[in-house]
Amino acid sequence: MSKRPTEQEYAPFYAGYVDRAPEEDIAAALEVQSNYTLEIVNSFDDEQASTAHGTTKWTLKETLGHLIDAERVFIYRAMRIARGDKTPLASFEQDDYIAAGNFNERDWDNQIAEYTALRQATIAFARGTSPEHLSRMGTASEKPVSARALLYITVGHERRHIELIKQHAMVEV
Numbered sequence: 361m362s363k364r365p366t367e368q369e370y371a372p373f374y375a376g377y378v379d380r381a382p383e384e385d386i387a388a389a390l391e392v393q394s395n396y397t398l399e400i401v402n403s404f405d406d407e408q409a410s411t412a413h414g415t416t417k418w419t420l421k422e423t424l425g426h427l428i429d430a431e432r433v434f435i436y437r438a439m440r441i442a443r444g445d446k447t448p449l450a451s452f453e454q455d456d457y458i459a460a461g462n463f464n465e466r467d468w469d470n471q472i473a474e475y476t477a478l479r480q481a482t483i484a485f486a487r488g489t490s491p492e493h494l495s496r497m498g499t500a501s502e503k504p505v506s507a508r509a510l511l512y513i514t515v516g517h518e519r520r521h522i523e524l525i526k527q528h529a530m531v532e533v
Contacts, residue, residue, distance in 0.1 A: 363384045363385070363386070363491065363508070364378075364382075364383075364384060364508075364512065365378060365506055365508045365509035365512055368504075369495075369497065369504070369505060369506035369508065369509040370503075370504075370505050370506070370509040370512075370513065371501070371503035371504070371505065373503075374505075374509070374513050374516075376516065376520070377512070377513045377515075377516030377517045377519075377520065378509065378512045378513060378516055379516065380515070380516035380519040380520060381512045381515040381516045381519070383515075386486055386508070386511045386512060386515065387483055387486035387487045389515050390479065390482055390483045390486055390511070390514070390515060391483055393515055393518060393519070394476070394479040394480075394483070396522070397427075397475070397518060397522055398472065398475075398476065400522060400525060400526065401420070401424060401472055401475070402472065404420055404468070405468065406467065406468040406469070408420065409421045409424070409468045409471075410464050410468075418458060419463070419464055420525065421463040421464050421466060421468060421471060422458050422461070422463045422464065423521055423524075423525060424463070424471050424472070424475060425457075425458065425461045425463035425466075425471065426454060426457070426458055426461075426521070427475065427517075427518055427521055428471070428474055428475055428478055429452075429454070429457045429461065430454070430514070430517055431478055431479070431482060431514050431517075431518070432478060433452050434510045434511075434513055434514045434517070435481075435482050435485060435510065435511075435514065437449050437498070437500045437505070437507075437510050438485070438494075438507040438508075438510035438511060439485060439507070440498065441496050441497065441498030441500075441505070441506065441507040441510070442489050442493040442494055442496055442507035443493070444493075444496060445498065446498065446499075447498075448498075448499040448500070448502070449498065449499065449500040449501070450500075450501070451500070451501035451502070482511075482514065486511055489507070491508075493507065494506065494507045494508035494511070495507070495508055
């Protein structure tokens, strides 16, 4: 039996993210991804991270801030659903979060440290939550979603943004 979510566990909008995470062991995927992402973001200094990259709409600091915010939201949703909370969970507007995040004024090393700490907590959640609880369904952004799918969405979402960073910033990793 696959540990991956089925198409019934997430809205069609998220299929592109789930498809970017083909692994069966999502906790291992989160860990490997963290190491890769850290390799990429650590290749930039504070000044470079404050500059818009290529044709994307955000600076690297804003992009990392977005990854942190999105992971926090996705994993908060996953935790609530895994715990059996049936309360529908609201959507979030990423551009509003970017505007309020003040990321370009933040220290780059501090942002990287925040990403690292958050990812370690996400990995611990993924490893410590039973498959039965991860398969629980809830509602987020007015769509059904499982806790397990939210972990896969987290990985795929980050992979998409790292692809954009590599593409537009000409990173050789």
